[in-house]
Amino acid sequence: MKVPQAGAVAAVIALALTTSGCGGDDKAAGTLSIGIKFDQPGIGMREPDGGFSGFDVDVATYVAKQLGYTPDRIEFKQVYSNDRELLLQYNEVDFVAASYSINDKRKEKVDFAGPYFVAHQDLLVRAADTSITKAEDLNNKRLCSVTGSTSAENIRKGLAPKASVLELPGYSECLVALQDSIVDAMTTDNSILAGYAARKGNEGKFRLTGQNLSVENYGIGVKKGDKELQGKINAALKKMVEDGSWEAAVKKNFGPDYKYEPAPPITTGS
Incomplete structure (x- = not known):
């Protein structure tokens, strides 16, 4: 759901930039940095052994593979609902897959690939x-x-x-x-x-309880203007649906009783 930006976000970003060097330029060479949630079971979760699980993790890993990155070359970074746009703007991550609902306000600051999932x-x-x-x-x-x-x-x-x-x-x-x-x-x-x-x-x-009190189209956020990456991610998402990997990831992460909608059509990047 939508969470307003906190006043301390700028300070958090400043600290992140201070501790990590100069944002994207300081990322490990040959790695892909992906922003995910670390505290949402089924979506994005950092497990006690240091590994990661969740639907967004599976989607991000699939997309990364299509971009030419094996799992050992993926760097997952924790993002919060109120700092996703800033982390993209400061090149702290290459893209964000973190229950990231597409809306007009966010599209003013970042571009989206997808959507790849519909939640309510x-x-x-x-x-x-x-x-x-x-x-x-x-x-x-x-x-x-x-x-x-x-x-x-x-x-x-x-x-x-x-x-x-x-x-x-x-x-x-x-x-x-x-x-x-x-x-x-x-x-x-x-x-x-x-x-x-x-x-x-x-x-x-x-x-x-099976309520549909809102419609949340999850997208993958990329830096504003990066149409090349947006297009490549859209192609990867389409392939994930076509080869059955998308449905397998839904069933794996949300349990047998979860009533999910079919994968939505890609509407971004056109």
Whole structure:
């Protein structure tokens, strides 16, 4: 979901540039630097052994291979929702694959390849709780979302005005609150929620309610004006769908119960 830029982003970028040299010029020769999320199971997750998992990781790795980069030549860098544009502008990453919804405001600052996935805002509830089947059922109940996210307010303003909202720093904290019955539901993109529900140890504990409260077209962000890279990524995404790798990655990362839409047509770069 959309998260407003924090005031400290510029300072974070300045620190990153200070510690990494001069951005893109200081990246290891012969490597491809890709921005992903490190804390979203099913999407982009840094595992305890230092490896990476998730749908965006699989997409990025496939694209990199089509660009001529083997996995050992990929450098994954952590990105946050509020710094993706800046990291591209400062050449800290070559492209970003991080549940990155395409919208007009972002297109003013970066170019997108794709889309390669369609997500919708949904609700995650405890599997045994049958009292919540739609957003309106959240009236007089407790809803969790991440601080600064617009998703909870979308529900409270339009569908469940009597819902109380608990904002926590991350979705992992919301999941703990949901498991411990501190809240009755959590909300964000269904892809992120499905990743948490399918993660080892969570099987059977939670369920998605199947709401389509928004449409999020995930794209791969590239630096503004880099039409060559945009075109190559679009070609790679088309091939991933055609050879079955895209569907295999969806099923692998989101679990057997996730109701996904077919791969969307490529609409960027034309």
